Amino acid sequence: MKTQASSIPETIEIQRYFDKLQVYLRRNIEQIDVTNEEAKETRKEFAFDEVSFMIDDAAKVSTAKADVRDEKSLREFVEKHFDEIFDYLSNSEYEQTLAQIDKYLERKWLKQSDVDAYVSSGLIKAKDSKR
16 A cells, blocks of 8 residues: 655564554655645655554465564564565455455445546556456
């Protein structure tokens, strides 16, 4: 998922939530200028692709055996398999988005013009807009 932040994000960030480890992976980090027309100012932001998973899901995101006992071993595992994990999660997220759009189209909660807007914004690819 494409997202933005006002500070340079870490490529791998690990946070603890309710005694579980949440891993955020980020790549394609680029600096952009964001203009606020009302305040007539421009500020620096950072745009990047981001995916995440909970440690419970480590076996689902890589074909490698995860021997994760603590934050350090988790970081080592993620560094070693970064591209595989990122691509898997990114593809899974994209397929879930397409499935949700298909479901909403069936229920008539979305119109084709809504789907066209998703394509033009880059949320989905044109070839997948009419599966």
